[in-house]
Amino acid sequence: MPQVQMSRVSHTFSTNGQGVVQVLSDITLGVDDGEFVAIVGPSGCGKTTLLKLVAGLLRPSGGRICIDGETPTAVRERAKLSFMFQSANLLSWRTVSENIALPLEISGVSGRSEIEALIQLVKLEGFGDSFPRELSGGMRSRVALARSIIVSPSLLLLDEPFGALDEETSRDLNLQLLTIWRAKRPTVLLVTHNIEHAVFVAQRIVVLSHRPARIKTIIDISLPEPRTGCTRFAQEYFDGVTSVRHALEGRHNGE
Numbered sequence: 001m002p003q004v005q006m007s008r009v010s011h012t013f014s015t016n017g018q019g020v021v022q023v024l025s026d027i028t029l030g031v032d033d034g035e036f037v038a039i040v041g042p043s044g045c046g047k048t049t050l051l052k053l054v055a056g057l058l059r060p061s062g063g064r065i066c067i068d069g070e071t072p073t074a075v076r077e078r079a080k081l082s083f084m085f086q087s088a089n090l091l092s093w094r095t096v097s098e099n100i101a102l103p104l105e106i107s108g109v110s111g112r113s114e115i116e117a118l119i120q121l122v123k124l125e126g127f128g129d130s131f132p133r134e135l136s137g138g139m140r141s142r143v144a145l146a147r148s149i150i151v152s153p154s155l156l157l158l159d160e161p162f163g164a165l166d167e168e169t170s171r172d173l174n175l176q177l178l179t180i181w182r183a184k185r186p187t188v189l190l191v192t193h194n195i196e197h198a199v200f201v202a203q204r205i206v207v208l209s210h211r212p213a214r215i216k217t218i219i220d221i222s223l224p225e226p227r228t229g230c231t232r233f234a235q236e237y238f239d240g241v242t243s244v245r246h247a248l249e250g251r252h253n254g255e
Contacts, residue, residue: 001030001069002030002031002032002033003031003032003033003035003067003068003154003155003187004029004031004066004067004155004189005030005031005064005065005066005067006027006028006029006030006054006063006065007028007063007064007066008026008027008064009024009026009027009028009050009053009060009062009064009065010022010024010025010026010027010060010061010062010063010212011023011046011049011058011060011061012061021211022212023045023049023211023212023213024046024050024053024060024214025212025213025214026063026214027050027063027213027214027215028063028215029206029215029218031189032187033154034185034187035187035188035203035204036181036187036188036190036201036202036203037188037189037190037204037205037206038190038191038192038198038199038202038204038205038206039051039189039190039192039205039206039208040191040193040195040198040205040206040207040208040244040248041207041208041209041210041213041248042208042209042210042211042248043193044211045208045210045211045213046212046213047191047213048159048191050208050213051083051157051159051189051191053065053072054067054155054157054189055072055076055081055157056072056073056074056076057083067155068080068154075154079106079107079151079153080151080153080154080155081154081155081156082103082148082149082151082153082155082156082157083148083159084144084145084148084156084157084158084159085159085161086160086163086164087164088137088140088141088143088144089144090132090140090144091132092131092132092133093131095128095129095131096124096127096128096129096130096131096132096135096143097115097119097128097129099132099143100115100118100119100143100147100150101115101150103147103151104151107151109151114150115150118146118149118150119146121146121176121179121180121183122142122143122145122146122176122180123142123176124139124142127139137164137165137169138165138169138172141161141162141165141169141173142173142176144161145161145173145176145177149180149184152184152186153186154186154187155186155188155189156186156188156189157188157189158188158189158190158191158192159191160191160192160193161173161177161190162174162197163192163193163194170194170197171200171229174200174201175227175228175229177201178227181201182226190202195241195244195245195248196232196241198244199221199241199244200223200231200232200237201227203220203221204219204220205218205219205221205240207219207244207247207248216247216248217247219240219243219244219247221240223236223237223240
């Protein structure tokens, strides 16, 4: 069985101006243990909503989501699921080390050595005692990424984690993300609007339609491993980007 199983998931919102709005329709998807899957689609189609449903932050209007046979809420409460939002959301009065340690404190676990190891892994050596106001945007994102994996979650959900950063910083952080994924091997679900970044990091890409979002197609990505900065010059990379673009534009499989 897949680690994450979405079965005919749908979701609606009630709004003052438009009444009931259907955001997602009949989403069925399985994600295997240790797999890296990216979700792309038109702006406003419901990508973030789908991620929140998997995290148990919302309940689906229809269908079912299971993670290792349990509800998303049960998995999140056992700290086996982490969610990295679009904003770093660091606590301004806590240092880098203290921000990273927050999930451990909530879980009642000590782990000073793990904190130091993660600071090195995300290339923040020498900044453990710094405060968020003293960091660049990219550095704050590194802290948020380290905080999201400090408890070694089996499932990592990423919602446009580097979307507000410049292209060069985003590319560097995607390399760091792959390094962490190879080291920790969590299952990853990434929502992004950046096709190039999705192709660079993911093993499969789920392409959603306009709202109400359905799965248009799923594209397998096969790139030379390990993926490095040079991967972006590989023919397989260009082919993957082209396939995803065509799928978004409705030109996949002869559409």
